Amino acid sequence: MPSFVRLGIVAALAAGALWAVLSIHWYPAEEVLTMWVYGSPQEAELYRKVAAEYRQQHPEVRLRLEVVPGRSVVQKLLTGMDAGHAPDICVLHWRQMPQVASTGQLLPLDDLVRRDQIATGDYYPVGLQAYTYHGTLYGIPVKGSTITCFYNKDLFDRYGISYPTDDWTLDDLLAKAKALTIDEDQDGLPDIYGCTPYDIASYVWSMGGDFLRQENGRYVSNLDDPRVAQAVQFYVNLYFKHKVSPPRPGVRSDNAMSTFTFEAGRIAIGIMGPWMLPTFQLLDRFEWDAALFPQGPAGRQTRYASVGFTIWKGTREPEVAWDVLKHMVSAEATTKMAKLGSDLPPQRSVARNTYPRAATPYEEEVFVRSMDYNVRLFPQELWWEDLYRRMLDELDAALTGRESVAEALAEAHQVTNTYLQRMYAEEIP
Incomplete structure (x- = not known):
């Protein structure tokens, strides 16, 4: 990375680094699987409910969910990764992806997606592109939308x-x-x-x-x-x-x-x-x-803009973390997210079957149709x-x-x- 770019990024992170270290809750990785999320109060509550469903289905997994401030999540995440104590799973906005993925600290997901035959064809292509850095997939979107x-x-x-x-x-x-x-x-x-x-x-x-x-x-x-x-x-x-x-x-x-x-x-x-x-x-x-x-x-x-789930490469339980991620971005979970009335599900089938609701007084289907045009990203x-x-x-x-x-x-x-x-x-x- 060029030194002048690196210096600018380091300067931006340095001010919050000490605060980030002090504010991180440290958990023994072998005992607790941690997940960081952020969003509106309604979204945070939905994440809690979806995570609770996973715990009910998998009582052997000790899953802890924390709601963190979105503005400081990258500083906290990178600080924790460098210290060897980061959340196993973390929500990231697509524009935060390059900063974290460039460190090599995120788990590549391509092989897992192929192995488990995730229906990537049902996803809006731009949604998966948003979590692809230099040809490698590092995250799965849970919601997204366009202008x-x-x-x-x-x-x-x-x-x-x-x-x-x-x-x-x-x-x-x-x-x-x-x-x-x-x-x-x-x-x-x-x-x-x-x-x-x-x-x-x-x-x-x-x-x-x-x-x-x-x-x-x-x-x-x-x-x-x-x-x-x-x-x-x-x-x-x-x-x-x-x-x-x-x-x-x-x-x-x-x-x-x-x-x-x-x-x-x-x-x-x-x-x-x-x-x-x-x-x-x-x-x-x-x-x-x-x-x-x-x-x-x-x-x-x-x-386009989106939010998605990623996995720390240093997690001691990559298979369990991947299983949790799949649950958090499942069609059932994104259907519930769609009912909040904010942003679209990342899967076409869920967006078309769930998001347009007849009871709404406005033409909600506009937001689904908007994804059928040339929806773009800035360079990743x-x-x-x-x-x-x-x-x-x-x-x-x-x-x-x-x-x-x-x-x-x-x-x-x-x-x-x-x-x-x-x-x-x-x-x-």
């Missing part, structure tokens, strides 16, 4: 705007957002904004661009692609040219930005995902529904999160109006190539 959108039906009805359809486009999004950016009290400031666009990746991909490309087997910046510029310009125009999105932090505004939320009824279209369902299901001030992310010139391409590389943060730091100048899109992209392009060149130079013996 969709929510819309305020009351606002659409009040102003006579047609609802989004499956074939709507980014141009349609802009047209509807313009029509639904409303100055209700005629004071010169919008009281309702047309949309909140979420992050920029799905726009770049749907315009046909990408952040990186490969040349001679190595990554280089793709931020000089005109399609990337088109996507970033579209995104920036939502804020500055068309003013259909509430100002971003760092932009001077007379409006109180914190009040402009979908939940408050002041955003007509919110680009988000099904992880917001537990919150939105409590809304009673207006009717809302869900729709697919709009199509761009390159179709509908959206970002240790350095990606650091590089992506640096890209966005440069693009922020355009997203906050301090620079033009062309200027910000030129700087981001240079920063990206410099980063990658240094990384590859330090990898060469």
Whole structure:
């Protein structure tokens, strides 16, 4: 690993290392099989129930489940692994995977999956790809989802705007957002904004661009692609040219930005995902529904996110840990997770048979259909999160109006190539 990447990661971990050591509960590995989970209170309770079912079926296994803070799980996990006392099984978000898998401390699962004939064909391919690092599978997802959108039906009805359809486009999004950016009290400031666009990746991909490309087997910046510029310009125009999105932090505004939320009824279209369902299901001030992310010139391409179970390579009971993992991600378990109404089961059959429920007042099947399009991941590389943060730091100048899109992209392009060149130079013996 390049020293400058390694130093950045070490610096980020060092601050929490001592706290992590002090906060870990140490258990004799030969006596107790430990499992760490994190998530919402409802998810944590479900994990407890599923683990309790396993204990009932296997009373000979001493399985201890601990709920840990998601923000600190990687620091705690790596500290425990280095000390030789880590949880046998641990939940990881897919973006945490490269940092842990790159240490060689996770148990490869490919042989176990083949041996036990796990029905991988029933999984959404992107879900298993999310837990594959440099060609090796290290985890099995328990849930996942992609970007969709929510819309305020009351606002659409009040102003006579047609609802989004499956074939709507980014141009349609802009047209509807313009029509639904409303100055209700005629004071010169919008009281309702047309949309909140979420992050920029799905726009770049749907315009046909990408952040990186490969040349001679190595990554280089793709931020000089005109399609990337088109996507970033579209995104920036939502804020500055068309003013259909509430100002971003760092932009001077007379409006109180914190009040402009979908939940408050002041955003007509919110680009988000099904992880917001537990919150939105409590809304009673207006009717809302869900729709697919709009199509761009390159179709509908959206970002995936997931949570999955992994096994520590140092576990003294790999077969038992694998048996527990299979139980935690079984169709029965993911069916129960789906009933919480947040994210999708990773298996197609479970998603299609369980997630769309007739009793819900919104079109829940949208979230299942969203997985039938080009659902994508960022590069599963240790350095990606650091590089992506640096890209966005440069693009922020355009997203906050301090620079033009062309200027910000030129700087981001240079920063990206410099980063990658240094990384590859330090990898060469």
